[in-house]
Amino acid sequence: MYSFCMCVVSVVTFAQQALWGGQDIISPEIHPDHTVTFRLLAPKAIKVQVIGDFLPTQPTETPYGTFDLPGVAELTEGEGGLWSYTTPEPLASELYSYSFIVDGLKINDPNNVYQIRDVASVTNVFIIGGGRADLYQVSDVPHGTVARRWYNSPTLGKNRRLTIYTPPGYETSGKSYPVFYLLHGMGGDEEAWIALGRTAQILDNLIAQGKAKPMIVVMTNGNVYQQAAPGEAAAGMYKPTMQLPNTMEGSMEESFLDVVKFIDANYRTVKKKSGRAIAGLSMGGFHSLHISKQYPDLFDYVGLFSAAIMPGEEVQSPIYDHMEQKLKTQFDKKPKLYWIAIGKTDFLYQANVDYRKLLDEKGYPYTYYENEDGHIWKNWRIYLTEFVPMLFK
């Protein structure tokens, strides 16, 4: 009767290319030996570079000290303005981020739709398997459910958004599950751990391998001035920025009971200390430290990932008063795991040395994990994969 013919495919494909400048090339191409080729069609460009954390870092002098900035490699121009670069060596298993720099302008790879936002930057990503990063891939295993849900915080006087992972089988098992509260760092939000942290993939994989107990993971928004991640609240699509002064003055910690009450009221949870864990990266490690000592009966498992340790002395909040006394109370109650992890080149390394010295002096037991590199997502994903198998056992 009426014909919906194959020519529609051609038309739509053509339109797609024509409308949006699509390029019919593959980038990045991950070869079987785990070398990677990056490609960009840019006939008018004079210089094309790739910048990313798969390249050796370059120690660079800055007004704030010496930083290991990501390395840069030059692409070579080939026929028809097709630039390319292939890594000289296979890459280790990891989730990598990169961008192109075309004549000085940083751009995303138009042939790679996989991008993740980190604060105000959006970069392309790719994953090399065959090692730990297999945990970051979506595997053919049972998958948990990831929900974005809103709750009311009476303490902060606003409705707020969080991201919740419920494990495979949660909806139908009728069982109660332990809860792991997982907190982001400065500039992050309730999207950080699920995106750059690959939390859902890591949990799915560790649970499928029998290495982690099925658990609920609650990823909150630690910025008290926000209702939700940028673009996800009535504040609209503004440009994200770092806003430390609003987020480390006690109100995040004071409002955290609102989250725990909401979760316990709305999910089948193990409603006791042995069924709750809390961990966070950087500012989220700071929050985890203070929340766990402020409410010493709530969490049996505490993780400080590259944690910021103390507020500035100018910060006044009852949360930060009587630190030593509260720590004593917390450790008198013998948490099952107090885990501190940091990379050797982290700018917070010394602060963590000092904090461990305090714990050592008091005889408070903790487990310490130290590895290479600094204040980067690569480490936070590693810490998550190390921490989760120790929970609720």
Add this chain to the structure above:
Amino acid sequence: MYSFCMCVVSVVTFAQQALWGGQDIISPEIHPDHTVTFRLLAPKAIKVQVIGDFLPTQPTETPYGTFDLPGVAELTEGEGGLWSYTTPEPLASELYSYSFIVDGLKINDPNNVYQIRDVASVTNVFIIGGGRADLYQVSDVPHGTVARRWYNSPTLGKNRRLTIYTPPGYETSGKSYPVFYLLHGMGGDEEAWIALGRTAQILDNLIAQGKAKPMIVVMTNGNVYQQAAPGEAAAGMYKPTMQLPNTMEGSMEESFLDVVKFIDANYRTVKKKSGRAIAGLSMGGFHSLHISKQYPDLFDYVGLFSAAIMPGEEVQSPIYDHMEQKLKTQFDKKPKLYWIAIGKTDFLYQANVDYRKLLDEKGYPYTYYENEDGHIWKNWRIYLTEFVPMLFK
């Protein structure tokens, strides 16, 4: 004791800028009068353009016919290589997509983190309020929950992913809710409606305004060869492409009962015809047409949004057999709403004229909605905002 001083902010902000080439400018800037300024810092560029659907389209001759391609405007270079363009007129209320073209290379706006993928293209977006697009914004109203969840499809022999919107209050009300199945088009997946379609925002807003009944919205993946959207299944992070031949041969329709059974078994639903709606755009309209006639007792509300109407005659499936007889059965059972919507310049316009002629000849009642423009997301968002208020009343 240990000081976590404010200098950390400076350092991290600096690192942020240095590492990833952040630009400290605002783009796009939406002015109070709804003109918009686009900016790009590109000192070495010779020519910078912006391409987007906020500009008047340009009728363009192509091998496939004349297409209305998006307009292009030139940015002007200012001090320090800061290029800018301000729209000469205020923009109408809408969600717009755009990219920059720098010396012929299409790039994303590095100062705008809001991007949406459409098949293989990622473009920046912004919203102009003050009209219908207020429905596309996150408002200060109660928010539903959006979950990505996996289900088993025995018909297709695989686990598959879907996106589910449950309305505000669903979790605690104890009530049963009607279900609206909302299907994407070619190249789309279970992320299409929630991202470009702004389904969660539209439902939140229409429900808060009392214009729509609280309902569950189920957004499936209509590509039977996929378990999930690109990057969300074990197939990994491949480059998305159009794959029509796999998705309009009957198996999507045959497997749809798996979805309905899963939803009815796992959610508090109104488990009858008057509690179910189905609609889709383009290929999803085609699927909605065939699913609703194949299972004439399932759906009281059917929406065809810019629908592809018929399979090619070479396609063999029992789904497409006995079309007229099945339509007769469907309409004998008097669906409460059979809604057909299309834009005047849609390349499927004539196919829809022909299909309506068939319905008219048989005396089958339907409601018709015709507007400007063609086969674009602007229209599909409009159709969603028009269709939803008519459901379940």
